[in-house]
């Protein structure tokens with residue numbers, strides 16, 4: 001079976017859901033090999049189907065350009081014709097540089113990959129969601145190697161726990177020149193799932209009128225991440241990191257609940273690939289209803305408390 005090399009720019013204790021999805025995808029295409037600059041990733045990668053793990057001789061953290069040396073060496077060692085990564089900025093940055101080195105094609109933000117890596121990268125068809133999620137394009141890889149980043153929530157993760165894999169250190173170390181990391185600021189820890197990887201996102205817009213309290217309660221009840229429209233982030237009601245859309249983040253959850261958001265095309269660009277969209281808006285002509293699977297015409301300050309009541313009743 002041919003190797004499919006999976007790149008993780010960071011491994012923090014346990015794999016994120018996006019990383020688990022990527023491993024599932026790799027195993028469906030061929031033999032999953034992992035390469036990461038993280039120190040000691042073995043425990044986090046203890047899943048059946050993770051055949052080989054490559055690291056550097058020392059920890060190599062993004063955006064160190066030595067990550068590209070590590071990737072290139074791992075491609076050579078594994079003989080992989082297909083390299084997959086998550087859609088994070090650091091991962092895409094390193095993989096784009098790798099693609100230049102290998103003179104390979106790069107496809108970012110894929111929502112699906114089909115094929116059989118044992119027949120080489122040219123057997124692969126890669127799907128992307130484009131034009132604000134209005135169309136899905138399918139591209140046939142015509143020459144290998146292929147380097148592909150995959151959007152979270154595009155694949156159902158299906159991994160079973162296994163023995164911690166053996167880790168092989170390749171002769172690549174962190175570079176002492178090129179990039180100097182002057183400092184790192186940890187993001188405030190949150191109990192909520194990461195917005196780009198969450199299975200459920202509840203998002204609020206100008207209709208929240210400065211009060212995200214009801215939405216926060218709903219997020220707690222559903223184990224959801226909180227998103228927002230640009231009107232809400234520009235108003236300072238919620239951090240800019242929560243903005244979903246063309247100039248914010250792209251999410252593809254199983255459920256996207258939109259409250260008090262009109263559904264402008266720039267907002268749709270970031271959420272239209274959600275599997276199920278529920279919209280609450282008091283204007284029955286709001287454009288969001290054109291893409292909603294379920295719509296509630298009503299005042300969100302009346303609708304959300306009723307949803308909460310029903311959710312809590314069903315839990316007891």
Ligand SMILES: Cc1cc2nc3c(=O)[nH]c(=O)nc-3n(C[C@H](O)[C@H](O)[C@H](O)COP(=O)(O)OP(=O)(O)OC[C@H]3O[C@@H](n4cnc5c(N)ncnc54)[C@H](O)[C@@H]3O)c2cc1C
Nearest residue numbers: 205206207229230231245246247248260261262267282300
């Ligand atoms: C270059 C560019 C990039 C952009 N990028 C983004 C982006 O990334 N993401 C983004 O979201 N926007 C983006 N925008 C802005 C976008 O065009 C819209 O202006 C924005 O999405 C509107 O936000 P909104 O739907 O919250 O506000 P509005 O359009 O004002 O809609 C508010 C909605 O709330 C409803 N409402 C009000 N009160 C209630 C209530 N009590 N109960 C129920 N419903 C209620 C109203 O009926 C209305 O439909 C961008 C614009 C440009 C030009």
